[in-house]
Amino acid sequence: MEAKEIIALKNLHKHYYVGDETIKALTSIDLTVNSGEFLAIMGASGSGKSTLLNILGCLDLPTEGDYFLDSVNVKTMNKNQLATIRNQKLGFVFQSYNLLPRTTALENVELPLLYNPKVSNAERRERAEHALTAVGLKDRMKHLSNQMSGGQQQRVAIARSIVNNPVVIFADEATGNLDTKTSYEIMALFQELNDKGMTVCFVTHEPDIAEFTSRNVLFRDGRLMKDLKVQDRKSALYALSQVKEETFDEL
Amino acid sequence: MKILNLLKIAIAAIRRNKMRSFLTMLGIVIGVAAVIAMLAIGYGSNESIRSTISSMGTNLINVMPASQNRGGVHMGRSSSPTLVVDDVTYLQEHSTMIDAVSPEVDGSGQIVYGSNNWPTQIYSGNTDYPYIKKYEIASGRMYTEKEIKTNAKVCVVGQTVIDNIFEEDEDPIGKSIRFNNIPFKIIGTLKEKGDNTFGQDQDDMILAPYTTVMKRLFRQTYLRAIVVSAKSEDEITATSEEITTLLRESHRLGDSEDDDFEIRTQEELISNFGSISEMMLVLLGSIAAISLLVGGIGIMNIMYVSVTERTREIGLRMAIGGKGRDILRQFLLEALLLSIMGGIIGVGVGILASNIVENVLGWPVLITSHSIILSFVFCTFIGVFFGWYPARKAASLNPIEALRHE
Numbered sequence: 001m002e003a004k005e006i007i008a009l010k011n012l013h014k015h016y017y018v019g020d021e022t023i024k025a026l027t028s029i030d031l032t033v034n035s036g037e038f039l040a041i042m043g044a045s046g047s048g049k050s051t052l053l054n055i056l057g058c059l060d061l062p063t064e065g066d067y068f069l070d071s072v073n074v075k076t077m078n079k080n081q082l083a084t085i086r087n088q089k090l091g092f093v094f095q096s097y098n099l100l101p102r103t104t105a106l107e108n109v110e111l112p113l114l115y116n117p118k119v120s121n122a123e124r125r126e127r128a129e130h131a132l133t134a135v136g137l138k139d140r141m142k143h144l145s146n147q148m149s150g151g152q153q154q155r156v157a158i159a160r161s162i163v164n165n166p167v168v169i170f171a172d173e174a175t176g177n178l179d180t181k182t183s184y185e186i187m188a189l190f191q192e193l194n195d196k197g198m199t200v201c202f203v204t205h206e207p208d209i210a211e212f213t214s215r216n217v218l219f220r221d222g223r224l225m226k227d228l229k230v231q232d233r234k235s236a237l238y239a240l241s242q243v244k245e246e247t248f249d250e251l
Numbered sequence: 252m253k254i255l256n257l258l259k260i261a262i263a264a265i266r267r268n269k270m271r272s273f274l275t276m277l278g279i280v281i282g283v284a285a286v287i288a289m290l291a292i293g294y295g296s297n298e299s300i301r302s303t304i305s306s307m308g309t310n311l312i313n314v315m316p317a318s319q320n321r322g323g324v325h326m327g328r329s330s331s332p333t334l335v336v337d338d339v340t341y342l343q344e345h346s347t348m349i350d351a352v353s354p355e356v357d358g359s360g361q362i363v364y365g366s367n368n369w370p371t372q373i374y375s376g377n378t379d380y381p382y383i384k385k386y387e388i389a390s391g392r393m394y395t396e397k398e399i400k401t402n403a404k405v406c407v408v409g410q411t412v413i414d415n416i417f418e419e420d421e422d423p424i425g426k427s428i429r430f431n432n433i434p435f436k437i438i439g440t441l442k443e444k445g446d447n448t449f450g451q452d453q454d455d456m457i458l459a460p461y462t463t464v465m466k467r468l469f470r471q472t473y474l475r476a477i478v479v480s481a482k483s484e485d486e487i488t489a490t491s492e493e494i495t496t497l498l499r500e501s502h503r504l505g506d507s508e509d510d511d512f513e514i515r516t517q518e519e520l521i522s523n524f525g526s527i528s529e530m531m532l533v534l535l536g537s538i539a540a541i542s543l544l545v546g547g548i549g550i551m552n553i554m555y556v557s558v559t560e561r562t563r564e565i566g567l568r569m570a571i572g573g574k575g576r577d578i579l580r581q582f583l584l585e586a587l588l589l590s591i592m593g594g595i596i597g598v599g600v601g602i603l604a605s606n607i608v609e610n611v612l613g614w615p616v617l618i619t620s621h622s623i624i625l626s627f628v629f630c631t632f633i634g635v636f637f638g639w640y641p642a643r644k645a646a647s648l649n650p651i652e653a654l655r656h657e
């Protein structure tokens with residue numbers, strides 16, 4: 001598959017203004033991401049990872065510099081156009097899942113498609129079922145989100161992020177609330193999606209999680225410090241098999 | 252965004268929080284139920300007063316002796332006998348407008364039949380009198396012209412009188428009763444009219460020729476009133492004016508002299524009572540409207556809380572592609588649906604409450620389509636009006652901050 005440049009940041013800055021103080025959250029970032037990459041955005045707390053991901057996810061705009069998404073400069077787009085891009089081209093996974101409570105897995109996954117007028121009722125249902133099957137929740141479609149375990153909830157959230165066939169998925173500390181074993185399960189799922197060609201940008205401050213990705217970029221104080229290709233990506237499935245069960249199985 | 256999807260989202264959000272949705276609706280339910288019930292009571296009493304008044308006669312015009320103040324002392328009506336049978340004759344001969352006219356003489360007394368006795372009222376007039384006052388025969392017959400001419404001691408009796416002096420299966424017709432010691436032969440019975448709005452039993456009476464009552468019973472030459480029926484409702488005013496002119500002629504009143512009689516029309520009575528119950532309607536209506544308003548403020552209040560509580564949900568919806576206007580419409584629609592559902596339930600509760608008022612308290616009620624439509628319009632308005640600000644607040648949230656909200 002021909003690798004296509006889907007994200008390009010050119011001398012990007014992001015400043016926050018609090019009172020008369022200027023916080024330089026991102027300084028002079030140049031970064032390109034090609035399709036099919038599994039990128040880990042790393043750094044200590046406060047280094048600017050979330051700020052970057054919000055800009056990449058078109059939830060926020062850079063103070064300075066350009067961001068080309070799929071060769072389109074996001075600066076030229078208005079709020080509603082950005083919303084449409086998020087709806088049709090991007091997927092989001094959050095640390096705290098952000099599922100609608102007292103709502104079935106299926107309805108949660110259908111949600112992004114409800115905001116897309118081009119998708120019919122039948123197609124929406126079919127695609128949501130397909131996405132839930134892909135994350136291994138075929139048997140739990142009608143379960144309520146608040147009656148699921150953390151790992152299952154994050155799987156629902158991942159299904160929701162892929163239901164619109166996005167060009168790229170953005171995940172911010174997606175394993176931050178999960179125990180080691182469940183984190184590995186989620187990483188295995190991301191690896192599986194990545195193997196099928198999905199581009200993933202994954203924010204984490206845990207180095208052992210970053211080992212499951214194919215490229216690590218390291219931030220410090222809003223600057224991009226290191227950009228490393230991971231030579232032999234660790235298999236999360238293998239890591240999972242190595243986890244010793246000290247406590248009882250989560251069932 | 253498709254309206255159907257929007258509806259789906261709003262309904263799902265309402266169902267997700269059944270208890271809160273119910274509490275939000277409660278204010279509207281109570282408000283609408285109050286409006287429906289209050290208006291039903293208001294319209295009901297209005298209607299019953301109207302029907303009582305129109306059951307008093309056919310396009311009725313009452314002519315009574317003027318009440319006079321002499322030397323500062325208010326003399327009762329009976330003390331100014333100005334109306335006589337000749338006035339009736341004069342009206343019959345000269346009027347072009349009246350439909351029917353009759354003298355009216357009444358008085359109270361004691362009926363005795365065997366060992367039973369009963370205090371009641373006697374009314375009397377000519378052969379047009381039953382028509383003008385809407386008395387109908389249930390069995391037997393009315394008195395005739397001949398009986399009037401001969402001062403015949405015959406009478407027609409009302410149901411309450413029958414119930415009180417006769418045995419259950421006794422036929423009153425042909426029986427002889429005494430009214431203030433004068434014997435009367437019963438020739439007919441009156442159809443029941445029931446109680447009027449003012450609580451008077453309209454069947455507690457007997458009816459007799461005026462000649463008999465005037466000459467044999469009360470030995471009087473003056474009338475309590477002259478009753479007239481106009482040809483139609485529209486002609487009541489013109490007919491009253493003609494009566495005034497004719498009676499002034501008949502009484503030979505000079506230009507400077509005041510009328511020695513008074514004219515009261517049914518219209519006047521209706522409009523008098525009409526304005527009373529209109530006042531009541533406004534009062535009841537405003538109480539109900541205030542409770543609706545409070546319900547609306549309740550919606551706004553809970554929607555505001557809901558927006559704060561659901562900040563992360565709103566952030567998520569925006570992150571996955573919900574536009575500001577989608578969020579605005581969702582919250583607006585939620586408020587609207589809640590108030591309309593509250594309205595539907597409220598109409599049901601209001602109808603139920605009106606029925607309870609009617610059956611338990613015995614008050615007359617009237618539910619009009621107009622009051623139902625009114626409350627619906629009001630509900631919709633409240634939903635949009637009070638839903639607008641919370642919805643705008645939701646739509647103006649910044650998705651990043653909303654997602655970070657704890």
Ligand SMILES: Nc1ncnc2c1ncn2[C@@H]1O[C@H](COP(=O)(O)OP(=O)(O)O)[C@@H](O)[C@H]1O
Nearest residue numbers: 016018023025044045046047048049050051052
């Ligand atoms: N909305 C904001 N207003 C002001 N400062 C902010 C805001 N968001 C982030 N920051 C600041 O920007 C810097 C980077 O934050 P963030 O991107 O959240 O870091 P990370 O996700 O790597 O922990 C921090 O110093 C943080 O305090």
Ligand SMILES: [Mg+2]
Nearest residue numbers: 049050051172
């Ligand atoms: Mg962060």
